[in-house]
Amino acid sequence: MEYKRIVTYVAMLLAVAAATSPAAGLSDQEQLGKNLFFDTNLSEPKGQSCADCHGTEVGFTGPDSTINALGAVYEGAVPGxxxxxxPPAASYAGDSPVxxxxxxxxxGMFWDGRATGWTLGDPLAEQAQGPFLNPLEQNNPSPRAVVDKVLASYYSPLFKQVCGVTYNVTGYYECxxxxxxxxxxxxxxxxxxSRYDYYLAGKLQLTAQEAQGLTLFEGKAMCxxxxTSKPGPNNAxxxxxxxxxDNLGIPKNPMNPFYYEPEWNPKGLAWVDEGLGGFLKSNGNSSKVYQPExxxxxxxxxxxxxxxxxxxxIKAYGHxxxxxxxKQIVxxxxxxxxxPTCNPKMAGLMPGVDCWPAPEVSKNINKAEMGNLGLNNTEEDAIVAFLKTLSDGYVQQ
Ligand code: HEC
Ligand code: HEC
Structure with missing residues (x-):
């Protein structure tokens, strides 16, 4: 083998090893982040951590089956x-650009991109400053309140080691x-x-159904x-x-309790989630900028x-x-x-059986890549089987 090819080969081997080796130990900063992520004292009142809405066992999204089956939104530290x-997954979010x-x-970060990364240069870090202060989440009155709780915690020595010994609210909160x-x-x-990672590393074969699902995912179904399902540059x-x-035209979820919270949602049942467009509008952009979003x-x-x-x-899907x-979303x-669109009186009773309720926002719906894919039932099932190969925690015998 010529030198260049050896280098590529070694790089590939290393990538394969990284893809399949079990989690190595955490660095000090990562360990500090873990303590913060699971600390139920960092809310007002006490009792809610990030993990209460982003549970490990469900891929860092909503960990309560009953809530998922209904409104699918989570209660903050203050009851009601x-x-x-x-909650979207808090994992695999770290490569989102500003x-x-x-x-x-x-x-950006969040369903509507409003944790832009414009302040800290890192949308993921910027996102993490939000929940502690959000009155509908951990509800702390100020960054200082959060920092003081961290300094009073059992892991404050680690905190000072990573974030420095000089008290500075802004610097500490950023840290x-x-x-x-x-x-x-x-x-x-x-x-x-996941099994898909082992498959990409050449360490296992997908079943016939999963392989059919992958082919459809990358082909006829345009998913x-x-x-993105293929490795990127440098085998990323x-x-x-x-x-x-994108606007997929997802219907409203009538079980969302937010419709019945006048203090936070004065529009009540008329409230429409405008997503990215809503954020761009609130951020002072012209209608030419926000309307298409x-x-x-x-x-x-x-x-x-x-x-x-x-x-x-039960897990819930969509924003x-x-x-x-x-199966339902596929x-x-x-x-x-x-x-056909469901009769409004029937809307939501048996969605997808012979009709779908109207979309929450009827503008800007993507019609080019979805909506009438012509898949039969077996093909839908194959795509679902493929999606199931994406769960972490697979251990090869
Ligand atoms: C009460 C439930 C709740 C708590 C507590 C909570 N989150 Fe979230 N998280 C959500 C919801 C809901 C969203 C989506 C909000 C939106 O898009 O407007 C979200 C979004 C996120 C995202 C964005 C992912 C993406 O792809 O855009 C990350 C990352 C995240 N949370 C991490 C955290 C961290 C870190 C904490 C603790 C500091 C935390 N969350 C606390 C409910 C919660
Ligand atoms: C044009 C871009 C696009 C295509 C094509 C597409 N998706 Fe999506 N997908 C999205 C967006 C955007 C969302 C979030 C939409 C929302 O919540 O309003 C989403 C959400 C999802 C979710 C929900 C995930 C969650 O955590 O809630 C699943 C599952 C999914 N897509 C699977 C698929 C499959 C399977 C296909 C092919 C049949 C597909 N997608 C094709 C853009 C796309």
Whole structure:
């Protein structure tokens, strides 16, 4: 082998080893981030940590089956205060670029991109500064309140080691956020231990059904147009998102408790989640900028999309958790435009059986890549089988 090819070969071997080796120990900063992520004292009142809405056993999304089966949004530290969207995965989010425009909006964090990364240069760290202060989440009155709780915690020596000994609220609060982001990026959270990773590393074969699902995912069903499935440059492992935004035309989720929280949602049942467009509007952009983005949400990763503690555990899908199974959302992609709109009186009773309710936002719906895919039932099932290969924690015998 010539030198260049040897180098490529060794690099490939290393990538394969990294893809399949179990989580190595955490660095000090990652360990600090882990302590912060699971600390239930960092809310007002005490009792809620990040993990209460981003549980390990479900791929760092909503860990309560009953909530997922209904409104799919989680209650904050103050009883009765519910958020308005389904928690997306806090894992595999670390490569999202700073929100920017390049013929379309790309990057940022949250379903609507509003943790842009424009302040800290890192959307993931910027996101981590939000929940502690959000009245519908951990509800602390100020960054100082969070920092003081951290300094009073059992892990304050580690905190000072990582973040310095000089008391400085702004610097400390930024360090809190960057440490959480470091943990979220660590190979304990962003593990790459799914069967699909082993498959990409050449260590196992997919079943015939999974392989058919992958072929459809990358072909006829066009899923990979947005949920990137192939390794990137330098063999970077695919994260199943291209960080762009789309309106899929998902219906409202009438079980969302946010409709009944007048203090936080004066519009009540008339409230519409405008996604990226809503954020760009609130940020002072002209209607020429925000109108084309109304109803668009960020493409989520599909890693761990099926990860659940038991077969009977229900997970919700989409920004408002409207869908309750992978089969349902795949059927929606397949038939949204092929089935009639439900009679409003019947809407939501038997979605997708012979009709779909009207979309929450009817503008800017993507019709080119979804809506009438012409998949038969076997093909829908194959795609679902493929999605199930994306769950971390596979151990090769
Ligand atoms: C009460 C539930 C709740 C708590 C507590 C909570 N989150 Fe979230 N998280 C959510 C919801 C809901 C969203 C989506 C919000 C949106 O898009 O507007 C979200 C979004 C995120 C995202 C964005 C992922 C992406 O791809 O855009 C990350 C990362 C995240 N949370 C991490 C954290 C961290 C770190 C903490 C603790 C500091 C935390 N969350 C606490 C509910 C929660
Ligand atoms: C044009 C881009 C695009 C294509 C093509 C696409 N998706 Fe998506 N996908 C998205 C966006 C955007 C969302 C979030 C939309 C929302 O919540 O309003 C999403 C959400 C999902 C979710 C929910 C994940 C979660 O955590 O809630 C699943 C599952 C999914 N897509 C699977 C698929 C499959 C399977 C296909 C092919 C049949 C597909 N997607 C095709 C953009 C796309």
């Amino acid at each position: 205060r519910f958020g308005n969207r389904k 929100l920017h425009w390049n013929r379309m909006w790309i990057g 809190v956020a960057r440490s959480i982001a470091a943990y979220e990026r660590s190979n304990e959270v962003t593990a790459f231990t 990979a147009n947005c949920h 492992r695919p994260l199943f998102t291209d960080y762009t935004y 109304m109803g668009k949400f960020k493409v989520p990763t599909l890693r761990n999309v099926d990860r659940r503690p038991s077969d009977t555990f 408002n958790g409207y869908f309750k199974s992978l 059927h929606f992609y397949n038939t949204r435009d092929a089935l």
